[in-house]
Amino acid sequence: MTDLSGSSLSNIKERLLNGSPLIVYDFDGREEEADMVFYAGAVTWKSINQLRKDAGGLICYVTGRDEAGTIGLNFLTDEWRKHPVYQNLIKKPSYGDYPSFMMWVNHVSVGTGISDSDRANTIRELHNLLTDHVQNKGEYFLKNFYAPGHVPVLASRGLDERKGHTELVSHIADLVGLPRSMVIAEMLGDGKSLKRAGAEEYASRNNLIFLEGKEIIKS
Secondary structure (H helix, E strand, O other): OOOOOHHHHHHHHHHHHOOOOEEEEOOOOOOOOEEEEEEHHHOOHHHHHHHHHHHEOOOEEEEEHHHHHOOOOOOHHHHHOOOOOHHHHOOOOOOOOOOOEEEEEEEOOOOOOOOHHHHHHHHHHHHHHHHOOOOOHHHHHHHHEEEEEEEEEEEEOOOOOOOOHHHHHHHHHHHHOOOOOEEEEEEEOOOOEOOHHHHHHHHHHOOOOEEEHHHHHHO
16 A cells, blocks of 8 residues: 655655556455556556457446536436436445546547557547647547547546545546546456555566555555
8 A cells, every 4th residue: 555645645656647547445445446546648558468368357437427528428327317218227326426437439540449459559649639728628539539439538426425446536536637548457366456555466476556445545
């Protein structure tokens, strides 16, 4: 566990910018799971390869609710409430919060969209769109991305509303002064999600920073 002092925040930022992942554990009594986290602005195909092989969960792009709104995205739960069938599928998972999913997309330049390089390219293009000064972001998004694709877009609901990995890593970006533009994947073990001890051991063995949700929220 890392004490999130000013010097530690500088170290976290430097590592993220250099393409090193963090390991983020949520909370005892919630999911009790850890995610591997990269800064989207530093993602390469090797990052996706590491997420796929060493984490193993769904590889997702994370941004903020306001940022997603600039390209016209909304939470799937909100969209499904308008549909006569889908609205009946809206239920809170066991951990008690509505999910943060918005849409699955590919960039128009990719092949099938699923390879490490394809997903890295889609993520970089999402990052550039949502962090650069692109005029008419919504129009650009509609022209240069298509759905369904292979990169799920998640947006933070804010820590006051939800305390999942999406919100935690968005808050980390805020703390270190980076855009809310991250990539996450849940770490898996044998048959189940990797427990805290296994995630801490992986972080220690690979010289990675391990962060807990309770420390992130305090900062």
